[in-house]
Amino acid sequence: MIASLLIGAISLATVFLFGCVGEIITEKSGHLNLGIPGIMCVGTAGGCLGASVYMGALNGATPSYPILFLFSSLTTFTFSAAVGAIYAFLTVSLKCNQNITGLAITIFGTGLTQFMMDNVIDRSQLFAASSVLKQGLPFAENLGWFGNVFLSHGVLVYLAIAIAVAASLFLNKTKAGLNLRAIGENPAAADAVGINVTNYKFAAILTGSGIAGFGGYFYIIDYIGGSWENASTIEALGWMSIALVIFTLWRPALSIVGSILFAALYILAAKLPGFVSGITFTFTSVLKLFPYIITIIVLIITSIFGSKNVQPPQALGLPYFREER
Amino acid sequence: MDKPVAIELKNISKYFFGKVIANKNIDMTLYKGEILALLGENGSGKTTLMNMISGIYSPDEGHILVNGEEVSIRSPRDAFRYKIGMIHQHFKLVEVFTAAQNIVLGTKEGGRYSLKAINARVADISAKYGFEIDPQKKIYDMSVSEKQTVEIIKVLYRGADILILDEPTAVLTPQETEKLFDILRKMKEDGKSIIIITHKLNEVLAISDRVSILRKGEYVGTVITAETNTKELTEMMVGKKVDLKIDRPKTEYDRPLLEIRDLTINSDDGSKAIDNISFYIRGGEILGVAGIAGCGQKELCEAIAGLRKIVSGQIIHKGESLIGLSAKQISEKGVSMSFIPEDRLGMGLAPSFSITDNMMLKNYGDSRGIFVDRNAARARASALIEKLEIVTPSTETPVRRLSGGNVQKVLVGREIESGPNVIVTAYPVRGLDINSSYVIYDILNEEKVKGTGILFIGEDLDVMLALCDKIMVICHGKVMGIVHAEKTDKEELGLMMTGSLDLTEEKKEKRLGIAKDSNLTEEEWIEGAQKEADNG
Numbered sequence: 131m132i133a134s135l136l137i138g139a140i141s142l143a144t145v146f147l148f149g150c151v152g153e154i155i156t157e158k159s160g161h162l163n164l165g166i167p168g169i170m171c172v173g174t175a176g177g178c179l180g181a182s183v184y185m186g187a188l189n190g191a192t193p194s195y196p197i198l199f200l201f202s203s204l205t206t207f208t209f210s211a212a213v214g215a216i217y218a219f220l221t222v223s224l225k226c227n228q229n230i231t232g233l234a235i236t237i238f239g240t241g242l243t244q245f246m247m248d249n250v251i252d253r254s255q256l257f258a259a260s261s262v263l264k265q266g267l268p269f270a271e272n273l274g275w276f277g278n279v280f281l282s283h284g285v286l287v288y289l290a291i292a293i294a295v296a297a298s299l300f301l302n303k304t305k306a307g308l309n310l311r312a313i314g315e316n317p318a319a320a321d322a323v324g325i326n327v328t329n330y331k332f333a334a335i336l337t338g339s340g341i342a343g344f345g346g347y348f349y350i351i352d353y354i355g356g357s358w359e360n361a362s363t364i365e366a367l368g369w370m371s372i373a374l375v376i377f378t379l380w381r382p383a384l385s386i387v388g389s390i391l392f393a394a395l396y397i398l399a400a401k402l403p404g405f406v407s408g409i410t411f412t413f414t415s416v417l418k419l420f421p422y423i424i425t426i427i428v429l430i431i432t433s434i435f436g437s438k439n440v441q442p443p444q445a446l447g448l449p450y451f452r453e454e455r
Numbered sequence: 456m457d458k459p460v461a462i463e464l465k466n467i468s469k470y471f472f473g474k475v476i477a478n479k480n481i482d483m484t485l486y487k488g489e490i491l492a493l494l495g496e497n498g499s500g501k502t503t504l505m506n507m508i509s510g511i512y513s514p515d516e517g518h519i520l521v522n523g524e525e526v527s528i529r530s531p532r533d534a535f536r537y538k539i540g541m542i543h544q545h546f547k548l549v550e551v552f553t554a555a556q557n558i559v560l561g562t563k564e565g566g567r568y569s570l571k572a573i574n575a576r577v578a579d580i581s582a583k584y585g586f587e588i589d590p591q592k593k594i595y596d597m598s599v600s601e602k603q604t605v606e607i608i609k610v611l612y613r614g615a616d617i618l619i620l621d622e623p624t625a626v627l628t629p630q631e632t633e634k635l636f637d638i639l640r641k642m643k644e645d646g647k648s649i650i651i652i653t654h655k656l657n658e659v660l661a662i663s664d665r666v667s668i669l670r671k672g673e674y675v676g677t678v679i680t681a682e683t684n685t686k687e688l689t690e691m692m693v694g695k696k697v698d699l700k701i702d703r704p705k706t707e708y709d710r711p712l713l714e715i716r717d718l719t720i721n722s723d724d725g726s727k728a729i730d731n732i733s734f735y736i737r738g739g740e741i742l743g744v745a746g747i748a749g750c751g752q753k754e755l756c757e758a759i760a761g762l763r764k765i766v767s768g769q770i771i772h773k774g775e776s777l778i779g780l781s782a783k784q785i786s787e788k789g790v791s792m793s794f795i796p797e798d799r800l801g802m803g804l805a806p807s808f809s810i811t812d813n814m815m816l817k818n819y820g821d822s823r824g825i826f827v828d829r830n831a832a833r834a835r836a837s838a839l840i841e842k843l844e845i846v847t848p849s850t851e852t853p854v855r856r857l858s859g860g861n862v863q864k865v866l867v868g869r870e871i872e873s874g875p876n877v878i879v880t881a882y883p884v885r886g887l888d889i890n891s892s893y894v895i896y897d898i899l900n901e902e903k904v905k906g907t908g909i910l911f912i913g914e915d916l917d918v919m920l921a922l923c924d925k926i927m928v929i930c931h932g933k934v935m936g937i938v939h940a941e942k943t944d945k946e947e948l949g950l951m952m953t954g955s956l957d958l959t960e961e962k963k964e965k966r967l968g969i970a971k972d973s974n975l976t977e978e979e980w981i982e983g984a985q986k987e988a989d990n991g
Contacts, residue, residue, distance in 0.1 A: 305559075312549045312560050319547035322511070323561035323609070324532030438551050438595050452511060 131405060135397060136279050140287065141353055142393035143386075145170075145345045147290040149371025150378065150385045151297050152342030156214075157375060158301060159334035160314040160445040164232025165217050166342050167368025168239020169210045171361045173343020174350050175246040176209025177202045178256055181263075181351060185255035193262050199285055202259070206347045207340040213239055214339025215332075222331045225449035236368070240361040243346075247358055260356030286348045291386055293341055298383040310334055314443030317450035327450060345371060370396075373425040379432065379440045395420045458486040460523060461617050461648040462508065462539075467517035469503055475848065477503040481517070481674045483667050485617070490639060490649045492663035492680070494656075494692055496888035497860030498846050500672040501652050502544065505619045509541035510534040521617075532561075537617075540610025544621040544652075546602050548594045554605045555590035558612050580611050584641050599748070600631045607638070618642065619650045624658055625885070628747060629949075636662050654888050656685045668692055693890050701896055701921040703940075704904050706739030711970040712908040713759070713790070713877050716980065718768030720754045720932075728754035730932040731768070733968035736877065736908035741899065743923030743940065744912040745948055751932040752912045753794065756881050759910075760792035761785040769983050772877065774974035776983060786817075791875035793867050793883065803866045806855035810836045810847065810865055813854055817869060839868045843894055860891045871898055878902060881912035896922055916945050927968075930954040937967050 149170055156163045163169075180202035185193060217235050220226040247253065266282035273281060301307040310330055312320040317327050346364040350356065374392055378385040399417035403409040432440045462485040469478040478500045485491050495501045506512045508519065510531040518525050521537045528534050534541070548557050555573045574590050581588055586604050594602060603623060610618060620639075624632045639649055639662060653659060659666055660680060668675040668691045675691050714735040722728035728751040736742050746752060757763035759770060761782040770777045777785055786792075793803060804813050815832040836850040843864040847857055854862050867883050878899070884892040899909055899922070913919045919926055920940050928935040928951035935951035936958025950956035959967055975983070 305562075308552075308556060308559070309561060312552065315549040315551060316547065319549050319557075320561065322509075322531050322541070322543065322547040323613075324530060324535055325561040326530075326532075438593075441551075444550065 133275050138397045139390050139394040143389035144287045144290045145349045145367050146371050146374050146389035146392050148345030149342045149368055150374040151294050151382050152338040153375045154380055154382050156335050156338035158310050158314045159331045160443055162228050162447045165235025167365040168236030169213050169339045169342050170346035170368040171239045171243035171364045172213045173206045173210035174346035175243040177206035177347030178251050180205030181259040182252045182255040185259050195262055198262055206343050210343025211336045211340035214336045218332050218335040228447050240365050243361040253358055256356035260351050264352050284352045294382045294386050317445055377425045377428050392421045461485045461487045463520040465518040467514045469515050476672050479672050485648050487648050488646050489664040490643055492659040492666045493650055493652045494666055495669035496890055498858035499669040501669055502621055535613050538615050539617045540615030541619040542606045546606055550595045553591050553593055558609050580608055584638050599626045617648045621652045656688055670694055702900055704900055710738055711735040712738050714771040716769045719766040720758045721766055722754055728932050732934045734927055735970045738906040738908050739903055740924045741903055741909040741911050743919040743926040745926055746929040747952055750929050756792055756794050756879050759879050789876035791870045792879040793870040794881040804854050807853050809851040811850045814869055843868050860887045877908045879910045916948055
């Protein structure tokens with residue numbers, strides 16, 4: 131049971147991890163993007179569109195794993211980054227309120243995705259695409275439980291972990307990462323030393339949105355195997371990704387562990403009644419609340435005892451206007 | 456003079472929001488290897504002008520010449536290319552970064568940064584000019600003077616030859632200022648050209664070679680420092696003759712209004728901010744509080760105003776205890792508090808509110824019904840603007856659009872307007888120019904003559920010696936002594952501020968800080984202390 135829980139958790143964690151790392155990169159530029167749940171939906175639409183178009187064009191021939199992966203990744207990134215660009219234009223260039231803009235983007239994103247999945251995308255192609263992309267490493271089966279738990283996943287799982295590690299290195303070890311963090315902390319300081327604040331903000335928001343979009347796409351194409359219910363499921367997972375950002379204290383490397391924990395709690399809530407008799411609906415509902423409760427506890431702990439090192443970027447949520455006084 | 460020119464400004468103009476004139480037709484020259492002081496009142500456009508040289512703003516009209524060539528400086532990066540670096544009044548540092556990270560920020564040398572190389576270069580620069588700095592220290596752990604050092608090294612690291620310092624001494628102690636001036640002189644010897652903005656005329660005379668003066672956004676003139684004096688500079692700056700003497704009117708009122716005994720207050724981190732102090736303020740007197748920044752001044756103000764819980768001790772106003780009362784109740788009893796923090800906007804005013812709205816913050820509860828009375832507030836705002844000569848487009852302009860000095864006048868003016876009998880004011884002239892400072896001193900003296908008791912927490916010892924009747928010196932939360940301003944001098948105050956001289960030990964039998972004609976009898980004091988102990 132533990133192995134199957136862990137397999138499920140690592141898989142579901144990928145949804146949170148993409149969303150969380152995308153949001154961390156965005157927040158490091160000082161922008162709280164509450165549009166991430168909507169952007170994860172749009173990423174789903176983009177990816178599913180790419181996958182269904184490719185599968186449809188094959189006309190029954192055998193699909194190529196790399197081409198399917200690369201093509202659908204490209205459409206996922208393009209769609210979600212495009213919506214990110216709307217958010218960036220509104221909040222960076224026009225200095226609109228970030229919270230309001232973000233919520234509007236989420237509403238827009240879920241609606242657009244529902245429309246596309248129902249009317250534009252050939253959903254019948256998604257099951258076949260899913261079975262291709264879900265293939266784990268070929269030698270996984272020979273490695274016993276270790277292979278099953280860690281190596282049997284589709285390529286997107288490893289992509290998410292790679293991006294989280296890369297984001298962590300970028301933020302902590304490179305000059306560009308230092309510049310980006312400086313912008314999120316004190317844009318006036320960054321501006322005064324000649325860093326192009328606007329360019330960095332656009333780059334961070336577009337990249338972050340692009341990455342987050344993969345979370346929704348992964349959920350449909352891998353985690354639930356290509357079926358489709360509605361966009362609000364993905365939106366709900368998107369909100370958990372944002373909570374995860376706070377839980378992991380804005381650290382991409384920590385979010386790998388955090389996302390697995392969140393996913394484990396999520397799955398536990400769903401599966402526990404099947405394993406243990408006498409579990410009430412109330413109990414599982416409370417279990418589902420756990421990710422949010424522990425996020426609040428983390429918030430309380432960091433604000434009471436935390437040093438300045440574990441606080442959100444100081445300029446988070448504030449527009450920057452050079453000539454403002 | 457045929458020295459080579461570092462920067463020449465020709466006909467520079469800048470307007471904010473299309474109509475507010477910040478700078479108009481400014482011509483100015485900075486020679487190589489000189490220190491030029493830029494002098495002007497608040498809102499005279501000094502900082503705006505310097506921001507145009509350092510690329511934060513861009514001029515609407517005019518030309519900037521660097522080393523004889525016309526240049527267009529559109530961003531701080533351009534400024535660095537022309538070897539111009541500015542040390543801003545409000546430090547532009549990332550708090551959670553180390554000194555080294557802040558210094559290297561934005562420089563274009565490879566993708567990764569090597570701490571070793573940075574440390575070596577910082578050490579080089581430090582040795583050359585005499586800085587003391589730990590590159591690995593986080594900014595939030597630093598004192599104000601250390602932060603300033605980081606700012607200066609930051610621009611030197613980028614190879615700046617022309618340095619602009621915006622009010623660098625406003626937040627420094629006299630010793631730190633002296634140290635900074637030594638560094639500036641070394642830089643000058645090294646061939647760097649320096650512009651320094653300051654309000655303090657004695658500093659202008661001490662450090663600069665020439666002085667350029669701005670008034671209301673316009674260029675007034677430039678004089679050679681050696682050939683001028685405080686009086687001439689003030690007149691050029693203000694545009695009229697100014698009496699530089701601070702009045703200290705004699706008053707007759709003498710009942711103690713506010714009596715404080717054995718007061719102990721904790722700071723936010725739980726350490727003792729104020730340690731067992733006793734003092735009293737009579738009606739019609741100004742009691743100055745001197746001390747190095749962060750010696751418990753802020754906590755003391757907050758405790759009197761009812762914003763901070765005390766650990767033990769008594770605060771008695773006209774014979775009644777203020778302990779346990781809310782800030783509103785205390786303010787209704789006529790105790791007003793105005794604290795001007797370093798960033799000036801941090802306390803007391805809502806930056807996005809207009810002057811009218813800020814006037815209402817204090818007494819909107821007085822008007823009847825559910826609606827606020829804006830007309831009355833607007834009238835009071837207009838009266839205040841006229842009385843204190845506040846420079847603002849209208850009563851409806853958000854206060855954050857006003858210059859620092861004008862913001863302060865709004866705050867102090869509103870506090871006094873409510874007709875208090877005790878005024879607690881901390882740093883009311885912080886960063887203000889001479890003219891505005893004198894307006895504030897006049898207001899305080901006016902209140903004093905009316906019989907108000909004033910607790911004046913200040914920075915400038917010269918001012919305190921001239922304005923206050925008595926001065927209490929605190930060091931690390933302990934009272935070092937309470938002296939008559941007429942019978943003391945700067946040296947004695949300085950020794951007490953650093954804790955080297957403790958008058959309370961010398962004059963134990965005189966019971967410093969305890970009024971002979973107290974509103975309470977000795978029995979009542981003991982009773983009060985007993986009650987306090989029982990509650991605690």
